[in-house]
Amino acid sequence: MSVVVIGAGPAGLKACKSLLDAGVEVILIERDSLLGGQLVKQTHKFFGSKEQYAKMRGFDIAKQLVNDIKDHPLLTLKLNSNVVALFDQDDSILVSVYKESHYEEIKATRVILATGASEKFLAFENNDVPQIMGAGAIQTLMNVHGVMPAKEVVMIGSGNIGLIVSYQLIQAGIKVKAIIEASDTIGGYSVHASKLKRLGVPFYMKSTIKKVIGTECVEAVEIVSLEDQSVTTLMCDALCIAVGLSPSYQLAAMLGVKTQYIKELGGDVVLLNDRYQSSHSHCYVVGDASGIEEASAAMMEGVLAGLYCALSLDKKVDESLIEETLKQLNDLRNGPYGQKFLEGQRQMKGVQNVI
Ligand SMILES: Cc1cc2nc3c(=O)[nH]c(=O)nc-3n(C[C@H](O)[C@H](O)[C@H](O)COP(=O)(O)OP(=O)(O)OC[C@H]3O[C@@H](n4cnc5c(N)ncnc54)[C@H](O)[C@@H]3O)c2cc1C
Known part of the structure; x- marks a missing residue:
């Protein structure tokens, strides 16, 4: 059984890379014909540090993230494929995919939801x-x-x-x-x-x-x-x-995960632990789908969720990458524009018994 990553934006692409590097079979499902999510339309140069692709244009970042994974033998890529439902099944999750008038069912050992956000x-x-x-x-x-x-x-x-x-x-x-x-x-x-x-x-x-x-x-x-x-x-x-975005978390909600309205994260969000796991422990949520932030944070969350997911499958991962990515994420959020997101996270952590 494979891990299914839903959404090929910066969060989903980075989650795939972590999983593939750890030797996990991955099925990446994207409803669009292009890989990269929001990045494919971003012509401006990004801020931040070199690790966060500073000074690169969004669409070039997308190309690089895709090149990092596209030829990996453990990757199956499904483009123009829309995930329409998730069903809880004993120790797995059944993923229902719609493509060109056909439905396909895929049994996933884990699901990483990286579906981004919708406009208000x-x-x-x-x-x-x-x-x-x-x-x-x-x-x-x-x-x-x-x-x-x-x-x-x-x-x-x-x-x-x-x-x-x-x-x-x-x-x-x-x-x-x-x-x-x-x-x-x-x-x-x-x-x-x-x-x-x-x-x-x-x-x-x-x-x-x-x-x-x-x-x-x-x-x-x-x-x-x-x-x-x-x-x-x-x-x-x-x-x-351009009055804001709402996290696209609805597929996770079909598994009955716990959610809560947290204004600072963009509205209704899935409650997650420190490892991006929802109250359905086989369903992870990352990037804008877990709370509205920015591409740099989405990429780092993708890296981390992929690594934590691989660990949950008893795979060996580079632990120093977890530490390094957590440090970069903290540095990013401790800047002047991260305060709103941190407040949202504080509220999420304040909710008892997420899992
Ligand atoms: C105009 C603009 C400028 C921005 N500028 C910056 C910037 O300078 N720096 C920065 O860091 N961030 C910037 N951002 C924010 C950044 O683009 C997002 O935070 C980031 O793309 C979120 O990444 P993601 O992977 O979570 O979601 P997305 O990039 O939105 O990717 C989600 C993917 O999931 C797919 N998907 C959704 N539902 C399904 C489904 N049911 N089945 C299959 N596939 C599905 C979508 O097609 C999409 O490809 C900007 C955003 C915009 C709109």
Whole structure:
């Protein structure tokens, strides 16, 4: 029986590498035709240290992670394959996979869930008009398919995703009319925000979207101030929504694992022990699926979960890699932007009897 890794983003690819290096047979299942998850659409260079692929572009990091595993004899790769259900079966987990109108069942000794996250949406008047898009969709159109998604975009959300995608829109020759933010502070890194301000992009703080004007497609948006309720109309042909992500943990929930709402981790999450094991000890959860963070952390969690999973199968692993990866992960989270995630983790640890 193999270990099944679901999702070939940075977390899943790194988990595969740890397992394969420990001599474990792995089936990697990815619903997309490309390997790399979110990384394939990230054209910007990453921050951090050399170990965290600093100064490399996201899509190049994806290529490297794939090259590290793709020819391994213990790896079976299933692309364009969507995992639709997990069933608890005695000492194994039955994985139901849908591909090209067929269902396949795979018996797994362990499952590592690395399914990433889904984008949050907003309720407002006329929010079903074409050309209202999530940041992930607009990024895929531009950076994966080479399609110019619009001429003038209004961005909702000033977190890192809103800021980075705004910059990429400008690089593609698209005008970013404004960035709208409900809070009084910019959510993303100031280095990204400063770049946009220098390029003349206005930020509307303490404001939100009131409605979209247009029937066939977006023609303009009305923005409302949350302070004095004043309304501003901005002409544009697309609205991009970047208001956060929710962990995609639902497959694990089908096994009856314990979950809890933890705001700092992005909403409902699976309760995990220090080894990324859920209350169903054969099901591990890593990366954005376990709590919203970033690719560097997702990769390190993938490394660790793969190693812990291999240990649970009595395989020999490089223990120094566990120590080194834990140290890097702690260093990353102890920086100024890791505090929110650490608070989420504290809350998770406060829940008694996870397993
Ligand atoms: C615009 C943008 C900019 C970012 N910039 C940075 C940055 O500069 N630095 C940084 O560290 N992070 C950055 N991030 C965050 C980073 O991309 C994510 O945190 C990271 O990709 C999470 O990795 P993951 O492997 O958990 O999930 P993902 O990368 O989302 O991968 C999940 C994979 O699972 C697959 N999948 C999901 N469900 C199923 C299923 N049922 N069956 C089969 N396959 C499935 C998906 O298709 C996907 O390939 C950015 C994100 C965005 C959107």
